[in-house]
């Protein structure tokens with residue numbers, strides 16, 4: 003089976019979804035249109051990856067948003083000198 007790829011709405015990168023092929027994607031779309039929860043359609047897929055079907059955001063971006071804040075915000079504005 004070939005895993006499908008979904009483009010993350012946040013980083014715009016295609017993300018391969020482990021355990022989800024084209025057939026399963028169709029089942030997800032049909033299920034969602036009938037009001038089923040993503041969890042009941044693909045319980046075997048990890049919650050990190052299920053999220054991309056709900057919000058369109060990949061696990062990496064979730065980590066960036068809610069993970070550790072190790073990133074330094076030390077990017078300085080280029081100093082503008084007025085003569």
Ligand SMILES: [Zn+2]
Nearest residue numbers: 010013060063
């Ligand atoms: Zn992303």
